[in-house]
Each structure stands twice: as structure tokens, then as C-alpha cells.
Amino acid sequence: MTKLKRKDNRKADVIRPISIQVGVIPNANGSAMVSIGRTTAIAAVYGPRELHPRRLQIANKGVLRTIYSMLPFSVDERIRPGPSRRSSEICKVTRQALEPALYLEEFPKATIDVYINILQADAGTRTAGINAASAALADAGIPMRDLVGSMAAGKIGDDIVLDLEGKEEEETDCDLPVAYMPNSKKITLLQFDGDMPPADVKKVVKLAIKGCEIMYEKQKEALRDKWVGAQKK
Amino acid sequence: MTKLKRKDNRKADVIRPISIQVGVIPNANGSAMVSIGRTTAIAAVYGPRELHPRRLQIANKGVLRTIYSMLPFSVDERIRPGPSRRSSEICKVTRQALEPALYLEEFPKATIDVYINILQADAGTRTAGINAASAALADAGIPMRDLVGSMAAGKIGDDIVLDLEGKEEEETDCDLPVAYMPNSKKITLLQFDGDMPPADVKKVVKLAIKGCEIMYEKQKEALRDKWVGAQKK
């Protein structure tokens, strides 16, 4: 096995520089901005609020709605605003990654709306979005079973690596994003594109979980920082 | 007049091989698959059921809705899913071809939904669809004044012929689909594209009606077969 050489000289299990800030959208009930390297996601939470139209209300539980969208200039080749097949799927898996953390049964007939905007995209936008959404839900004061950390892992040559950046993602053919609730050890997002024996896939899942745990701690830090900041005032 | 020579050696008043099977979609209240040569239509009936949104309900009668669509790979050049101008018109004339057979006044505020999918298209898809829909409505146990048989006729050279297949339809410039309820002798579908003296048009209508009567008998047979089959079990 030759020595791993990553584009940005990171070690296999090191995440790009992370910055998380909560409370960035004053109009929202909760919000967060998450940057991981040159990928930035901004999430805002509105709700719980009454769901309209009424025919979509559920009598004994609330609804979580997640809208993921990339700004037109967030990528190399401008993308048109509006939903795409890719973003529809991400909306769905993001919602399913977050739902297990919420007590939706406490909000009958209501909706909790999470909007995720990708400001710059350099790989890992869905996981950055889930981290931002998780922190924003907590920032909104919505009761949660646990925060949800999210991170992808992959493989470069023979090496299993954490948090692929853009160039790496282009060159590898393995991408495995995970979302994870550390308290209950529940995996709430799991997708995989690649071509590998199961044994390798397992290793990648394990490394991704490690990354999720790091993102989980970073979310807690950011929430604590806001709380401490508020206390000081 | 030279001797008629059809692509598939049929006589002028002979329909391609016909197969009708009812009860093909277990989830539906009624269903049927109709093949005429290499044209296959599958129809399913859902309802009578409450019509939503409510503003579309009619106080003293039910509504029949018909949605006709071709599968993308049913034709030579792939067609995109979703409604087209052609399919919108076919939905409308199909609905009007079937309505006279139903007692819609017995289902106030309700809808009966008929979905027609064309699996393979080799001319005569709207008439195949009407035959499938008629058999499916009967299969659903919805009270009917009569079954609706449907068949097109046309002209090749100087000859008036029944049931044009794909190649014939391309070469002729006369296409006249009819739907017909034999008991009351009512013509419930009549369209014509061509360029002919009225006398010829009359002859084509008459031949098409003959074809409708054949399709009518075939529908009855298929319904009887299912009934007998059910009895035997």
C-alpha cells in the first residue's frame, strides 16, 4: 500500500476545517450556518406552525418538511433555481435523517419546516445540510432525542478516507454519506455509490460514523457558544 | 378496382387477433387488458369514490374521469411521460364515449376514475383503450346501460377497411374511430381525419360500427370467462 496523499494533505481520518454558527437568520425560529472546507450550508427552521393546506395535516402527529436547494452560483456550472431530481431525493433522505431525532407526536396537525440553502458546494453538501439543520432545530428550542451528526467517507486508491472534498469526490468512485445519533447509536442516513466488497463497505461506514461523532460535538459547541454569549450579555 | 392487398393479408372487414382479459390489476376495483394485434391497452377503474377536492363535486351526479397515457417505450420514438395535446383530447373523447353507458346520477359527489395505459402502440390505441375501459367498468361491477365497443375503419386505395394497423395508418389519409353501444344503437365516439365525399364517409362509419359490435362480443366473452373461472374455483 503506497502512502496516502490527499489533495489538501489531510490524514485519512481528518475532516476539513469546520465552522458552525447558530442563530444566523433572525427571522427564523432557529438557524445555523455550517462550513466544512469550502462547502457552506445555511439552515433555518420555521415552526412548529399550523400546516396548510389542512388536508395535509395529520391528526396525531406533526410533519417535518425539509427543502434543500443549492444557490445558482454555489457550483462550477450555474444551476437553475427550483427543484431537480437530485434535490428531491436529498430533501427526502434529509427528512428521514432528522425525523428520528424529533418528537413529532407532540405537534399534531403542525409542521416544522426546515430550509437548507447551499451557498458554496465543494462536496458533502447533503451532510453539511443535515448538520446545519440539526443545529438549527436545537437552536429553535424544539425538543430532540439527540442531535444528528452527519459526514461522508469514501475510498481513494486503497485508502479509506473521511470527508472527501470536491476534487477527491470527482476522482473516487465511492461515496458513502451517513447521519448518526450517538446516544442511541442509530444510523439515520445511509447511502452508498460505489463498487466494493461488503468488508470494505463496513469499514467505510465505521469511519463515517466517527466523522458524525465529530460533527455532533461541533454542533454542541456552537450551541453552547451561543448560550454562553447570551448569558454574558 | 384492383384486389385489396393488406400488409398482414387480412380481408377488408377482419380485425387483427384480439385478446381481452379482465381483472388484471388486483388493486383496482375493476380492470382489463385488451390486445389488438400489436396494440395493447390496460385499463383500471378506481371508484366510485369521494371526489377531492370537494369544489369539483357535483351535488346530483357523479363524475367520470379518464386519464389516457402512453408508456414512454410504447412507440417507435420514445415519448416523454405526462400529458400532451393529443392525450388531452383522447382523454376527453374517451370520457364522452363511456359516459352514456353509466348511470352517473346514482353517484352524487363521487368520482369514477379510469386510467388507461398504452403498453404497445401499433394504431388504434384510443379504441383499444375504450374497449379496455368498458370491460374494466363492467369488471368493477359498476351498473351500465350497455358495454361500449370501439373500432376504427379507414380506406386503403379504393377499399374501405376495418382496423388499420400501424403501417396502414401511416399510408392512408383516412382514419375514423367509432365507439358504439349496440343495444341502443348509440354512437358515442366519432372522429374523422381524411378527405372524402360524404357517401364514402357513411360507408366507413358503417364498417366501423360492425367492428364495434365484434369488440362488444369479445368484451362479453372475457367477462363471462372470468365469471365462469370464478365459479369453477
Added chain:
Amino acid sequence: MTKLKRKDNRKADVIRPISIQVGVIPNANGSAMVSIGRTTAIAAVYGPRELHPRRLQIANKGVLRTIYSMLPFSVDERIRPGPSRRSSEICKVTRQALEPALYLEEFPKATIDVYINILQADAGTRTAGINAASAALADAGIPMRDLVGSMAAGKIGDDIVLDLEGKEEEETDCDLPVAYMPNSKKITLLQFDGDMPPADVKKVVKLAIKGCEIMYEKQKEALRDKWVGAQKK
């Protein structure tokens, strides 16, 4: 300053031939056709009538809705039917140009719908549309604070001119449409595309107001003509 030479030999402050006729759409509650040179707008008013869907109703006032659309063959290069970005903006400014003339508070939960169709377009379609809509609202017998006259002015070379026609509009880079209620001297539409010192802009606004006053008188005339005509019958 060289002598002004307009394409159609008009003087700077002269409007193209005007024709206004009210009551042109029998089905509507009120209607008007306005031609200014080779620009023709037809407006029809339906309402006040109940607004659907109900969630759009406002408890203590009525809603004015304006839909502006150009017929596909009204311009040199055919335009596709349906809203465009340009027409959306015109719908909005047209609505805001007319609203101040109405007592919407007298029609709680209702809507007044104004449809404006451009039959031929040779510059000045939004102002022609507002004139037609104003006359149609009056024709519908809807109580109004005042009629709304509308006209654009611009600049050709060094000259400030009223009512640019198509060729002039192409060549100038100054277009300033105004709508105006003479009784209260309120400016209800004001837009400007160009590149001029404020002093010049002021002059153009003043000339456009003069044009609005002319259109205002023409509307009154047309309404009087219909009234007198009706009396004679």
C-alpha cells in the same frame, strides 16, 4: 437644438390617433377597447365576485386582480401564450396604478378581476392597458374615486416627446410611463428606464402627466358616448 423630426411627423406633445370604445365584451361586467396608433388593448372587468380559493379572501376589503397578456401575434416575433417575467411585472404595476381609484374596502372577501389583452403592440401597451382597464371599471359601474389616465413620455435626441411609437421606442433609451388621477393629482404609476439628469426626468414626468390628462378626457368621452347612445335607444 435641431428641429424635432418624429417618425410620423407628430409634434413633441401630440399623442397618436386615439380611439376608445366601452362595452365591447358583452359577457363582462364592463369592458373597453383602447387604440393608440397601432397599439390596441382590450380590457374586461368581471366582478365584484366572491374570491376563490377562500384562503385568499381578505376579511375587510376586496382584492383587485389584473392579468395583462399579449396575444401571440400582437408583436413582430410571435410570443408564446402564458405569463413571462415582463408580463408579471406589468400585472403588478397595473394593479397598483388602478387600486388607488377604487373603494376596495367596500367589497370585503370579493375580487374584482381585470383582464387586459393586447391585440396589437406598437409601444405603450402597459399605458394603453391601464386606460382600457380604467374605462372598463367605470363601464362596470364600480364606484371610483377618479378615472386613471396613463401615458408615457420620453426623449428623442434633445427633445422631450410624448407617446413614443414603436420605432421611436427602439431608438431612444428613455421611456417613462405614468398613470395619473387628475382630481387628486396622484401619480399611481411611475417607471423609468434611461440615463438622464434629474432635471430632465422631471420634465419628462410633467409631459407624461399632460398625456395622462388627455387620455383621461378621452375615457370620459367614450363613457359619455355609450351613455348617450343608450339614452337614445
Added chain:
Amino acid sequence: MGRSAEKVIPMTVQHSYITKLLATGKRADGRTVDQFRTVTITPGVAAKAEGTARVWLGKTDVVAGVKMSIGMPFSDKPNDGVLIVGAECSPIASENFESGPPDENSIELARVVDRGIRESKAIDTEKLCITPGEKVWMVNLDLHIFNHDGNLIDACSLAAMAALQTAKLPKYDPKTETLDTMTHTDPLPVKRVPLAVSVAKIGKDLIVDPTADEEAVMDGRLTMTTTEDGNICAMQKGTAPFMFEEIEQAFDITKKKGDELRKALAAALK
């Protein structure tokens, strides 16, 4: 046409009034069963179009407009110009029409008018070829309703033929491959005059040119498009069923009325 027109509960009173009158051979506006309302045909109503006409059948008011452009022929007809017909039942024309993309009724309207023109080869599309397989004239024919008082198909068909017959091609410069839409040269080549005539069935009676009130109570509609030589080039049955004998009657009525309308059209375009 329009959503609520179809939904309307047959107004029993109006229905019996109209049918009782018809039993005596009369109609609410004094016409006989086979009489059209006053037909007014005004060509040249929109300066930017290659051809236009506005048609009134009584209070029904429609306009047709032709715009020409250069485009690609269909691969199976490399030498033929292309006809594209659109129709819009704009909410300006009736409280039953709604904004939005063309509904089922607008689409049927456009397609019935289209088929009559297409099947009769009314436009000499071969003369609209510029470079075979590459460049042909596109004929965009748009139908627009200003006021709906029944019988839209016939009105639109008539307006369409008037617009086509008065249309002139814009000047095309083959060197620069551009159109000069200010200068018009040759007339659009129109060979035949197909016109749609609709027959409405009310009880036992077949009437022509129904008003919106008559359409609201009619039991069926049958449209036939005829040409001057007596041929039929399109048929479309709408709403309720017809008997074979009624169709036979309709052949005669639509031919006779088609010829009348052709005469009125020729007079208007003289």
C-alpha cells in the same frame, strides 16, 4: 367550453323553454333551426401579424392571427412547411374560463380547426419549403376568444381561414438568412377553404350555430369540416351520443351551411 359550462346542472326551466320552442320550429332569438346569427368577418385587425381576422357570430367574438417564421421541417416531411395551431379560451371572454395553460376544451378547439386545414391540404405546404430538410416556413395560427356566446369551433374555423387567406409572407433574405417582418411579399398559398360547421342536437332537433344558452341544454354536438368540392375532411363528435340517421342528416346541413359561410367569407375578403 370552460369548466363550469360542463358542470352546469341542466337548467330544467331553460331546457323545457328551448325544447318547447323548437317543437314549433322556433328559437329564442327568432332564428330557424338551420340559420346562423349575423356573421361579421373583419380582416386586418392586428398590424404586426402576417394575417388576422376577427369574426363575430352574433355575440360570439373571436380573432385568429398568423405569424410566420423560419424553422426545421419534420424529418418525415422534409419538403413541407409546418402548421401549428393554438387556441386560448381566455378568461376575458367568459366567467367560465380560467387563467392558466390551455385546458381540454381549448386543446380540442385548436385540434379540430387544425385537422380541417391539415387534412384538406388547404395550405400548399410544399410551396413553403425554402431548403429541403433544413429550412421551411412555420405557420403559427393562434385563435383567441374575446366573447363566448356559443359555437366557438365554427367561429374559430372561419376566422382561421380568413386570417390564412389574407396572410402575406414576410420578406426572407436567403443571404443573411433573416426575415424582414416590415415588408410582406407573396400571399400565403391557400388552395382550399375548409370550414367547420357544428350541429347541436336538442331533443329530436338538429340546429346550427348554437348560442351559449342552447349549448348549455344541448344533448350533443357534431362538427363536420367541409370543402367547396363537397368533401368532408374532419369530424368530431362532442358530448352526448348520436344515432346513425342523425349523422346522415348532419352531412347535408354542414355542407349547405359550409357553402353559405364560404360565400360570406369570399365577400368579406373581396
Added chain:
Amino acid sequence: MGRSAEKVIPMTVQHSYITKLLATGKRADGRTVDQFRTVTITPGVAAKAEGTARVWLGKTDVVAGVKMSIGMPFSDKPNDGVLIVGAECSPIASENFESGPPDENSIELARVVDRGIRESKAIDTEKLCITPGEKVWMVNLDLHIFNHDGNLIDACSLAAMAALQTAKLPKYDPKTETLDTMTHTDPLPVKRVPLAVSVAKIGKDLIVDPTADEEAVMDGRLTMTTTEDGNICAMQKGTAPFMFEEIEQAFDITKKKGDELRKALAAALK
């Protein structure tokens, strides 16, 4: 799948019935936890397609069809043909499906099937290049549901591979640059057979090939696409969470069941 399927309030009675049975290793239809329903694969069901297959898993009934055309390659893959997968959960198949553009579930279905084929390089896209950077074959693979009784992803994946393996290229004439869709020549080059197998979690149990009733009460779904050589080329977790150990179990189940399905597919295409 479908709006109401997701909205449905877990039917307490049905849920406890299904879980109680599972505690004894049984399922409502008598199957074991790792048993598929009867698998029926019928290729060649639509004459105009380059390849088709209809697949039944019990009462679940889907069809896949391949249409080929000529198009431009993506600029970053100038030598590769293009695969485009679409899916339609048509309202013909369930009262829970609605008309309209593909919803979230249809899109996910298409994308999961697509990824298995794409990541495993099942189609030899380099052989689908006609002129590098300019002309390549486009493979349109459309999935359509006729009856939904659960496990749509597995059924569609199976139908997709059957349709691809039986597809033949229409004859392309490089001189005229036209396709002769009547004449078919070489088979579409398929190198591997990736098949999706979904595992449904109900309580502590992992079962395969869930019916619609079982899906209505399941706690989670995990799909893995495997190839004959034992690799995994796509995974997609749906609905509720999984524990790591459950994922490990799923590796074994999906490999074993994938091989069974591959055997059934080979037999059906013989």
C-alpha cells in the same frame, strides 16, 4: 410509496398481528422471513421498445422498457453512451398514487435503480460511442408500475436488468445519420447484473420482499444492490433508522437473495 401510504396512521391491530406472527418466524402469507414471493419475469411485452420485461413479485406488477436514440455525450465523458432512468408510480397501480409529475418516491425509485446500474458499470457505455464527443447512444430506461403490492425497488431493478439484457440496438446508418427502428442488430452490451434487494425491518426482524401491508407497518427499509462477484454497488436506507449490526446482517441477506434473483433472471432469459 404514494402520499397516503406515508400518512397512514400505523394500524395498531395489523401491526401487532404482523409482529406477533413474526415472533414465531411466520408471515401473513406463509412465507419465511427471507423468502421472496413467486417471481415471474416475462421479457418482450412491448413490440416498439428495444427491450422490455414485465416482472411480478406476487401481486406487485411492474414493467421496464428500453428505448435507444442518438444524442450528445456529456462533455466530461465524450466516449460514453448515456443512461437515463425514469420511473412512474402511475395511479393505475394503487389508490395511493396520484397523477402528475414524478413525486419524491418515484424519483427515489428511479435513482436507486439507476445508481446500481451506473456504479457497477453494468452497461458497457464505451461500446455505445459512435463519434467521440459528438454522437453516442442514449439508453432510456423507463420503469412503470401496474400494481403496487410492496417492494417496488427490487421488482423494478429486476425488470430493468431483464429489459437491458434483452435489448437490441436499432440499425444506425452513419451515412444518412438515421435510425431504422424496425431493424435491430447487436444486443445492448451488458457486462454485469446488479440487482437491488431490500430488507424491511419490523421490530427485531429483517424480512425480504415485503408486501404493501408489511411496508405499512415496517420500521425501516434498507436496499443494497449487489453484483454476481459479491460486490455492493449501491445502498439506500429508507424511512426509520438502522443499527450498525442490522446493516451487517443485511449484507448477507441481500447477497444471498441477489444471487437467487440472478438465477431466476438467467432462467427466464434463456
Added chain:
Amino acid sequence: MGRSAEKVIPMTVQHSYITKLLATGKRADGRTVDQFRTVTITPGVAAKAEGTARVWLGKTDVVAGVKMSIGMPFSDKPNDGVLIVGAECSPIASENFESGPPDENSIELARVVDRGIRESKAIDTEKLCITPGEKVWMVNLDLHIFNHDGNLIDACSLAAMAALQTAKLPKYDPKTETLDTMTHTDPLPVKRVPLAVSVAKIGKDLIVDPTADEEAVMDGRLTMTTTEDGNICAMQKGTAPFMFEEIEQAFDITKKKGDELRKALAAALK
């Protein structure tokens, strides 16, 4: 902006509070009538764009981004690059904004910003021509709202000019006709700095930079886009009517405030 912002029943209490304060020359947040909130301009917030800037006016938070590509010029301007401006009032920014295609307010926002840039010829579009009539640079300018607390037009106009002034062209290789979006070379040629300033009318007062609360009670809005040489290049009246004298006052206010903003912009980009 947004549906409910327009529907809102003028909150009598808030209205009288704001107008009473204004009668004493004060505003709820302590500003004078002609004072902007704190203006923060941060360029370079998105690595993949050719130019970006985020602008805060107090709590109003917007971002503008420029992406460049190669396209066809308009046929009537064969030597000019093309500017395309879009705006999205995303639901992230306010509970009054909704998902979906751009509404009337988003469209007006984009068009007003667009017109100021276009009419003032701020971008030297002739320098964006690569091959006359065939290839020119397309400048896609997208405006996005993160938090709406009033005065979106001014904020977006400022962000737009900051993004344009900092934008650099990606490297274009005329041989391969491809863009290297990793390498940026020359700055986008910007000749003038048009900035929109909106005046809100509340009772008798004209104020600048209204908050969302002030917009909810304002009687009218008038936007003027000025350039450094004192010219006006776009105007747009919104909502309720203005008197001629008020328009005259607005000329002075918008010029003065435009110059202030231009100074702040120059400082931020130094």
C-alpha cells in the same frame, strides 16, 4: 414582499406608533428619516462563483453571485455580452415567503436591479464579445435573500454591484472552446456604479432604508437608481400613489444616499 406582507391588515396600533414617532422626526430604532441602518458588505462568500458579495442592512441579509458562461448574443446586439438577473425570495428568509417559482415580488426585484445596471451601461458589454454574432460572455447575476427585514431592492442592488465589481472572468481557451473555471483572469469590465435607493412614504414623511415593520405600514415606495455622475437610470414606484412634489424630494434623497452607499462600497472593496 411575500404574499402575506401585502395582505396584512394595516396594524392600526403599530401604524400610529410609527407615524407619531415620525412626527417628532424619530424612528423606532432611533434613526433619523434619512439614515440607513449599519451597512456591511462582504465580498467573496462563495468559492465557485466568479464574484459574490453578502450585504447586510441591519438585519436584512442578501447575497449576490455572478456566474459567467459562453453563449449566443441577441441577434439585435451581436457584439454585446448578455446580462441575466434572477432573484429568489426564498422561504428561508421570512415566514411570508413561499417555495415555488419566483413570484411577482421576486420578479420585480430582479427586474429593477437589472434595469439600473442595464440602462446605465454599468457593464461594458462590448468587451464581453468573443466572436461577433456567435459567442459572447453571459453574465448570470443571481440575488438571494437570507433574512428579510425590509428594503430588499437597495440591499440587492448594493450586493449586485459588489459582486460584479469583484467578479473575474474564467479563463477561456478559444482553441478547445472550453472554460477553465478554476483559473480566473481579467476582471469583469464595470464602468459605472448604479445603486438603487428606495424612499418609503409614511404619512407626510419620506424615509430611507425602511425596516419590515416600516414597510408594513408605509403608504408608498419609490425607488430611484442613480450613478456617480448624478444621472438617474431607473425608477420604479411601488404600492400607493405619490404626488409630484414628493417625487422631486426623492430625487435629492436618492442621489445623496446613493453617493453614501457608493462610498461604503468602495471602502469595502478596497
